[in-house]
Amino acid sequence: MKIFRTPARGAAGLTVAALSIAALAGCAPASSDGPNENRPEGEIHVAVYGDAAASVEQAAADRFNEDSEIKVVIDSIPGDSNYGSAVRTSLGTDNAPDIFMSWGAADIEQLVDAGALLPLDEFIAEDPALRDSFIPTVFDEQVIDDEAYGIPMRGTAPTFLFYNEQVLADAGLEPAQSLDELLDQTEVLAADGVTPVALAGADVWPTQMWFQYLFARQLGNEAVADGLSGDADVWESEGSRTALTELRDLVDAGTFGTSFDSVGYSNQGTTALLSQGRAAYELMGTWNYATLAAADADFAENDLGWVAFPELTGGAGAPGDIAGNLANYYNVAADTRYPEAVAGFLAELYSDDFQNDQLAIGNLPPTTNAGELVAANQDLDARTKEYLDFVIGLVEDAPSFQLSWDRAVPTESTTRLLDAISGYTNGSLDADQWVEQMQSLTATD
C-alpha cells in the first residue's frame, strides 16, 4: 500500500513521475489546423449519448451509409453525466469523435476557446437548410461570436405541469391556472392525503425548474438571461426577491410535501407518486411523457394531463414565456478528416425520416416543419399526437424560451448553482445568502 512508503522512497517515486510528466509534456499537442490524417480511414465517428434516443441516430447513420463511401460509425457512450468528460478528454487525440452532442452555449464555450470545434458556416453556405430548417432561437443558441458551431437535433424540451386527472377530479379540482390557485389547491389536496406537487429534490435539477418559472414570471426571461450572464443587479432586484418569497411560500405551505429532498427522479420516485395517484402535479420536461408511459402505460393513456405553468398576477414576465432545454446539438471536431462527409451526415438531422423517428419516441424536433410532420404522421397514436400538438403550441406561442440555468451558467459554476438551488429550498440559505451566491457564481471575471 502506497501510504506505507517511507519518505525517501516516495521522493524517488515523485522524481520519476516528474521526469515522466516532463517527457509527456514534451510531446506536441495535436494540432487543430485542418484535417487530421491519423484519424481512422474512410470513417466518421459519432459519439452518441447512449439513451433511448440513440437508436434514431443509428438509423440515420444506416441511411447515410447506404450511399456513402465514407462510413458513419456510431460509438455509443453511456448516457450519463460522464458523457461530457469522455468527449472532452478525447478531443485533440486521433481517437476523438468527429461528431458529438452538447446541450447549449455554455457547454461548448471552453471548446470553442480551445479551437477544438469546427465553425459550421462553410457547411451552411453550401447547404443553407442546415440553418434554415431549424427554429431560429434554437439554432442561434450555439452561434458564438457570429459563427455557428452546432446543428440542433433530438427534441425541444420545455418544462410544464403534468397532472393526474383522477386525483384532481377526486378532489373536485381543475388544473391550476394561477399560482394562487395552486396554493389554494395545496390545502385541499394535502387534506386528502395527497402530495400536491411531486418534486424530485434529491436530484436538484427538478427543483431548479421551479426557480426558472417563478423568475420567468416575475422578471421576464430576458432579465433572467442577463442575470445568468453576470448582471448582479438582477438577483437582488425586487422581482427576484418576490420570486424567492413565492418559492418559500410554496415550500412552507407543503406544496411539495415535507420529504421532497429525499425523493428522486432518476429512481422513479416522482414518477411513481404521480402515476399511482399519490401526487397531483409534477413540473417536468417533455421527456416525462415517455418516462410515465414506460412506467404505467395505462395511466399515460387515461389519467395523465398536462398544462402550461400557471400565470401570476403582476410580474414583468410575458404570459406564455417558457423554460427548459432548447434542444441538443451536434458539434464537429475541428480536425475531422472528412469535413464534406460530415456535412452530408448533418443534413440527415433535418430529413423527414430523422424527424419522424424522433416523433415516434415522443421527441419534438426543433425544426420549423415539425408541426406539419406531426399532422401528416399516420403512425402516431391520437394521445401522442395530442401531446405533441400541446408542446408545439407551447413553443410557438412563447414569446421567449429560457434555457435551463445549469446549461446557461459557465461549466465551472454548475455545482455551485445546484448547491444554491437546494440550499434555498431546504432552508439552509436565506434569500440574502442565495442572492449573494448567485451573484458570485454568475460573476464574469
Add this chain to the structure above:
Amino acid sequence: MPSAAPRARRGTTQARRVGQHEAGRPGAVWALPAALYFVLFALLPLGFAVWLSFTSYNGIRLAPPRFIGLENWTRLVADPVVLGSVGTTLTLVVVAVATQVPLGLLTGVWAAGPQRFRAVIGALYFIPLLMSTAAVSVLWSSLIDPNFGLPNALPFLFGDGNLLGDKGSALGVVAFIYLWGATPLYTLIFQGAARTIPLSLYQAAQLDGAGIVRQFFSITLPQLRNTIITVSILIVVGTFTAFDIILILTRGGPDNGTAILPFLMYEQAFVSFDLGYGSAIAVVLVVLAAVVSTVMVKITGYADMAGTQEGI
C-alpha cells in the same frame, strides 16, 4: 535468473536465520513487476496530480494545462466547502471504524464457532459481498424512498422519511449502507483469525472458571489484536476512497453534508471540469489518508506485527 543465487547468499544475519524462507529468492528482481506497476499506476498519476494542482486545466487537450502557481492552493485553504469536506470525511471514517470493527468482530467470532445453521446464516449474511456497490446504492435509494420505501412502512421510526434532506441523517444513511455492505468481508477475516486461536487457551480458561464473556475479553480479543488493526486500516483506507454510494445516492447533498473529499474531487474535476482544483483536492486526500494511516501504524505497533501466541 542467474543473479538470483548470489543475491540470496548475501542475505543479512536475520535472513540467514530464516534461511529456508529465503532459499532461491532473487530479492529485488522479484519485486520488479509489482514495483513497476506501482510506479506506473500509483506514483506517476500521483506526481501528475501534484503537478496539475499548480495549473489551470479544463480537460481539453488542445488547451494544455497552464501553470498558475499557488492559485488553486490559496483558493483551497480558504474554501469552506473543502474544509467542511475534510470534517465530513473524517467523521465518516470514525463512524465506519466504530461500527464496522465491533460488528465484524462479533459476527466473525460467532461464525467461527460450531453452532448449528451457522453456515446457512453465514451464507445469507455474506450476500452483500457478492453485489457491486453501484447495485447496492441503487437498491438502497429505492429502499429509503420516503413514499414507497421503508420509511413509509415504518413511520414511527423514520417520521416523514426525509432521510436525505438532513445532513446528519444523510451521512448516517451512507455510513449504514457501508456498514451493511462492507462488514461481511471483515466478518470473514475475523472468522478466519478466530479459528486460529488455539482451543487449549479456552480449555485452560474454562478450568480456571472463566465464563464466556471473560474468555472473549481475556483470550479472543487480545488474540485478535493484529486482525483488529489490519481491519481498521482497511476500513480507514476504504472509507477515504469511498465514492460510489455517495455519487449515486446523495450526490454530496444536502448542502454538501455528504460531500467527502473523493466526491468533491470528482465534482470539481469531472462536473465543473476544473482539473487543477480537483487535483489539489486529490493531493489533500492523499496526504490526509497517509497521515491518518501512518499515525495508526505508529500508535498500534502494526509495523512490528508482534505475534500473539508466544509461549503457546
